[in-house]
Amino acid sequence: MTSRHSARWLVSPRYDALFFLGSALLVVPMVWLYRGLEGRILPLGSDNVLAAYFVFAALFDHPHIFQSFSRTLADPIERARHRYLHTVGLLAFIAGGFVISAVGLDRQFIVVAAMYGTWHIARQHWGFLRVYKALNKDYGPLQDRLDWLLFYGGTVALWLMGYTDVGNKITVYRALTAPFPDIPLWLANTAMRLFVVVLAVYIGHQIFRRAEGKPLNLPKLLLLGCALGTHAYVYVGTNFPFLVAEAVQTIYHDVQYQGFIMHFQRRRLSDVLAKRFLVASVIYGLVAATIECLALLQRDLKWIAIPFGMIVIYHYYADGRIWRFREAPELHELFPKAN
Numbered sequence: 001m002t003s004r005h006s007a008r009w010l011v012s013p014r015y016d017a018l019f020f021l022g023s024a025l026l027v028v029p030m031v032w033l034y035r036g037l038e039g040r041i042l043p044l045g046s047d048n049v050l051a052a053y054f055v056f057a058a059l060f061d062h063p064h065i066f067q068s069f070s071r072t073l074a075d076p077i078e079r080a081r082h083r084y085l086h087t088v089g090l091l092a093f094i095a096g097g098f099v100i101s102a103v104g105l106d107r108q109f110i111v112v113a114a115m116y117g118t119w120h121i122a123r124q125h126w127g128f129l130r131v132y133k134a135l136n137k138d139y140g141p142l143q144d145r146l147d148w149l150l151f152y153g154g155t156v157a158l159w160l161m162g163y164t165d166v167g168n169k170i171t172v173y174r175a176l177t178a179p180f181p182d183i184p185l186w187l188a189n190t191a192m193r194l195f196v197v198v199l200a201v202y203i204g205h206q207i208f209r210r211a212e213g214k215p216l217n218l219p220k221l222l223l224l225g226c227a228l229g230t231h232a233y234v235y236v237g238t239n240f241p242f243l244v245a246e247a248v249q250t251i252y253h254d255v256q257y258q259g260f261i262m263h264f265q266r267r268r269l270s271d272v273l274a275k276r277f278l279v280a281s282v283i284y285g286l287v288a289a290t291i292e293c294l295a296l297l298q299r300d301l302k303w304i305a306i307p308f309g310m311i312v313i314y315h316y317y318a319d320g321r322i323w324r325f326r327e328a329p330e331l332h333e334l335f336p337k338a339n
Contacts, residue, residue: 006215008135010128010335011263016219019259020128024226024252027233030056034244049241050173050293056247058289060254062308063281065288065315067261070277071322075268077330078322085321090314097310101303110178113313114246120316121253122155125227127323128256131335132220142205147220150195150202154228157191162235164188172242173296226252267333 009016033055037048071078072086079086100109129151133139163183170180206216234240234249258278265274288308295305325331 006136006138007218008132009219010131010135011259015259015263020256021219021222021226023255023259024230026251026255027230027248030248030251031238031240031244034240034247049243050296053243053247054289054293056251057292058285059282060251060285061247062285062288062292062312063278064254064257064261065312066281066284067258067277068315068319068322070261070265070269070273072318074273074277078328081328082318082321085318089318090311093314093317094307094310097306097313098303101306106302107176107178110172111180113309114178114180116313116316117246117250118159120319121250122152122227123320124253124257125223126151128260129220129223129227132217132223135335136215136217136219138217138220143209146198146202146205147224149198151224151227153191153195153198155231157188157195158228158231158235160188160191170242176296176299178242264331264334268330 007013010020030052034048034052037051040048040051042048042051072082073079082089100106129147133144133147160183163181164185166180166182168179168182169177171177206221210216230249230252234245238245238248240248258281262274262278265277292305292308295302322328323331
């Protein structure tokens with residue numbers, strides 16, 4: 001009898017469900033935290049927007065940034081492969097942040113960083129999708145094209161819908177604004193209609209595959225639902241302040257990355273080092289988030305947050321280099337079932 005679905009997991013059903021799929025549900029407690037803090041007496045004279053953002057940045061976002069150093073500076077093979085990127089390059093990113101601030105392009109750079117971050121999140125989800133395709137031998141010209149069209153078509157359409165009424169400016173925090181593009185409604189609606197068509201074709205194709213007796217790739221389908229579902233919630237279903245929207249959009253990505261990097265650390269380094277990196281990442285997160293929030297509260301102190309902000313941009317760029325499996329054969333030990 002043919003199985004109704006194919007379910008080969010990256011680590012295990014429980015581990016994948018916790019870190020790579022189920023962590024999408026963290027958007028719910030993140031929203032509860034933001035709403036629950038409203039009207040409370042908070043430290044540093046902040047409001048519930050900054051307080052919720054601090055929790056997100058300290059416990060999730062900056063720690064996941066720090067964890068990438070275990071792949072860059074702590075892995076001797078990768079450190080040798082991209083020696084200048086992980087040393088001189090890192091310093092150049094930080095120096096670039098001071099230059100950007102000195103010439104008065106801070107607000108424009110917020111737009112670039114936000115869009116780059118959204119692309120970075122999408123690329124990570126796509127990477128996991130490709131892993132699940134490899135593990136479950138889920139290939140074929142039509143299937144591959146539909147996966148790509150559904151994922152990227154949905155991501156772009158939902159992103160466009162989120163920027164149709166911003167008036168060419170978004171409030172980041174208090175008086176700090178950024179000139180985000182105001183997307184024409186007709187363009188966003190057209191993209192959404194195309195996405196709906198692709199979704200209908202995709203569902204029909206899955207039904208047809210099942211009717212032919214071919215198993216469905218359950219992990220891939222769940223990942224598609226989680227990734228596109230969180231994007232839909234942020235860009236279409238809600239209207240949060242910028243910092244809260246960033247937290248809600250990114251928290252799934254952060255925990256997903258933490259789960260992946262811990263799996264990497266245990267296979268490439270050791271369980272002991274994995275635990276030490278996790279503790280160090282939280283300490284780093286608390287320090288970085290405190291400095292970042294102080295800089296948001298006191299704009300004359302914005303320079304103190306520049307190094308941490310540029311380390312985030314470095315992470316976006318470096319992450320696209322350090323996980324290229326065709327250039328790093330040592331990474332194939334992460335997915336023995338895909339070989």
